[in-house]
Amino acid sequence: MGKPKNCITVTEAKALQKNWNDTRAIEIERATGSKDVCAVTFNIDQLQEFINYVKAESAKQKIDNPGIRVYFAAYNDKESTKATVFLNATESDDGNSANNYGIDPLNFGSGGFPPKSY
Secondary structure, three states, rough: OOOOOOOOHHHHHHHHHHHHHHHHHHOOOOOOOOOOOOOOOHHHHHHHHHHHHHHHHHHHHOOOOOHHHHHHEOOOOOOOOOOEEEEEEEOOOOOOOEEEEOOOOOOOOOOOOOOOOO
């Protein structure tokens, strides 16, 4: 299998992460009073299972080109107040597509702590 066409270089990824740290992470730390998660890791098999689930459920709904949107989120309970992300199926792969609320989102990746910059 070849490299996907939308891959970026490590240098580009480092620049994007640095920009996020310099413009967002600092404000989040000010607002919350502590460092927050800056990356979430998902198990490859769990991601593939979710992709397969989205494809299968979308096909049942006659959706030909589903997408998956990544939402930034945060916990607010006795266990954690840290950031997270969840993955949500959409009705197409267009950036303006509607969310598909007929498919449950994926959460519970691992947010490393303390945060490790790319």
